[in-house]
Amino acid sequence: MLITRVLFNRAPKADNFWKRRRVFKLTAHYRGRKRNCYSIAIKYLHRALVYVKKGRKLKKKDAIELWQQRISAGCRELGSSYEALVRGMARCQIALDKKTLANLAIWEPRTFKSLTQIAAAKLRQEPIKGLNDISPPPAGVITRGML
Amino acid sequence: MSNSHMFLPSGFIRTPLQNGLGRYIPQLQRITLKFCKNHGGSRGVRDFIESDLMEFAKTNPGTVVYLKPRRHRSPCMVAEYLNGEREYLSCHEFSRDEVHKWLSYMCTRSGIPVMRFRKYQHTDYPTVQGVWNPFTHQAPEINIAEFPHEVLSRPLDHGPTATEQLIEIFKKTQIEDPANKPPEL
Numbered sequence: 001m002l003i004t005r006v007l008f009n010r011a012p013k014a015d016n017f018w019k020r021r022r023v024f025k026l027t028a029h030y031r032g033r034k035r036n037c038y039s040i041a042i043k044y045l046h047r048a049l050v051y052v053k054k055g056r057k058l059k060k061k062d063a064i065e066l067w068q069q070r071i072s073a074g075c076r077e078l079g080s081s082y083e084a085l086v087r088g089m090a091r092c093q094i095a096l097d098k099k100t101l102a103n104l105a106i107w108e109p110r111t112f113k114s115l116t117q118i119a120a121a122k123l124r125q126e127p128i129k130g131l132n133d134i135s136p137p138p139a140g141v142i143t144r145g146m147l
Numbered sequence: 148m149s150n151s152h153m154f155l156p157s158g159f160i161r162t163p164l165q166n167g168l169g170r171y172i173p174q175l176q177r178i179t180l181k182f183c184k185n186h187g188g189s190r191g192v193r194d195f196i197e198s199d200l201m202e203f204a205k206t207n208p209g210t211v212v213y214l215k216p217r218r219h220r221s222p223c224m225v226a227e228y229l230n231g232e233r234e235y236l237s238c239h240e241f242s243r244d245e246v247h248k249w250l251s252y253m254c255t256r257s258g259i260p261v262m263r264f265r266k267y268q269h270t271d272y273p274t275v276q277g278v279w280n281p282f283t284h285q286a287p288e289i290n291i292a293e294f295p296h297e298v299l300s301r302p303l304d305h306g307p308t309a310t311e312q313l314i315e316i317f318k319k320t321q322i323e324d325p326a327n328k329p330p331e332l
Contacts, residue, residue, distance in 0.1 A: 029151040052148050077284055107274040109283045 067098035074105035080116045084131060088119025091126060117141045150263050157263040163230055166257065174228050174257040177211040178250065182222040182238075189222040194243040195250075203247075207254060224250065228258025 020038045026048075027034060027041040034044050072082035089096065094115070096104075105112045121141040123131065150157070166172055180196065182189040196214065204212050222238040224246075234253060238246055277283070292299055307315070 026148065026152050029154070048148075074279075106279050108276045109279040110276045113284065 064098060067102040070102040070105055071098060074109075074112055075116055078113055078116045080120055081131075084123060085116055085119045087128060087131065088122045089115065091122050092118055094118070153263070155263045156260065157265055160264050160267060160269050161259065163257055163259070172229075173207060173209050173254060174230070175207070175210045175226055175254050176229050177213060177227045178253060179213040179215060179225045179227075180222070180238075181215040181217055181220060181224070183218055183220055184216050186219065186221075188239045191241040191243050191246050192222040192238050195246040198243065199247050203250065210254065224253070226253040226256075228256070230258040232258030232260065 023038060023041055023045055024036070027045055029035075030041065030044060033040050035041065068082065071085065075082050075085050085101075096115075101112070101115075104115070118141060121143050125143055163174065166174070180192060182192040182196070184193070200212065204210075222241070224236050224238055226234040226236075228234075234256070236249060236253075238249070241249070289299060294300060
């Protein structure tokens with residue numbers, strides 16, 4: 001047998017079945033020819049994969065925006081503002097993230113109210129220029145400055 | 148990637164009757180092993196039955212084990228759970244170890260079908276203080292107030308009206324009459 005000709009082959013011919021199978025496994029839930037015809041399916045799969053990549057960042061961004069909106073709504077009901085709450089909490093060294101705050105505003109409203117009051121009391125002691133407080137002084141909060 | 152291509156039902160994680168909170172009750176009700184006494188595909192199952200089955204039955208006293216020797220049939224196991232679900236698994240050409248492992252897998256499952264979990268936490272009591280409703284932060288006085296109310300019917304950030312401002316200005320311009328002043332203590 002002539003081995004030299006065989007040795008000239010750089011790589012074996014790939015089996016297309018498996019390559020296409022990888023694609024069809026991901027397009028199984030598509031409609032029509034997009035599901036079963038490779039050259040059509042690959043186009044739609046590529047678009048889907050691009051959207052998946054973009055969506056990872058958008059999902060996080062959307063979630064943060066939603067939490068922020070909910071916290072802001074909860075604060076405004078209590079006469080505070082999102083900025084006042086966040087900056088007051090930062091000065092009190094209370095490090096609660098937006099997700100937790102949004103969940104507290106829904107499921108533990110009294111805890112959320114006390115957090116707004118703590119932040120408001122702190123800002124009353126150490127006011128921030130440009131941040132107006134709308135509400136009257138909160139009752140039931142005792143700070144070190146008062147004692 | 149969206150999980151639609153897996154065709155799995157999705158749901159939230161749960162256990163039947165809060166299993167494990169108090170006592171853990173294995174959810175496997177009965178397991179049926181069907182095998183052939185001669186055919187080569189049942190060899191693993193036959194080896195398992197000869198060696199490991201008694202130990203398995205002793206360690207799982209709540210599970211009933213049925214053996215069905217059927218000629219010219221490929222081996223299989225059928226697990227039935229306390230909530231009525233059935234799991235079929237073909238054991239054709241399995242080794243003894245494989246049978247043992249799949250059997251212990253069936254033991255640890257509850258009958259809840261395999262699904263994609265949307266969240267890995269679940270609670271029946273998400274709130275201690277009570278869920279927010281529009282009346283949570285309202286004063287209880289609104290329950291007995293009659294509307295239109297002098298204070299409650301006003302807009303929130305109203306501020307003093309023009310009439311009230313004029314009254315305030317008028318009061319400031321007034322000179323205090325010493326006769327009207329209360330006596331100093």
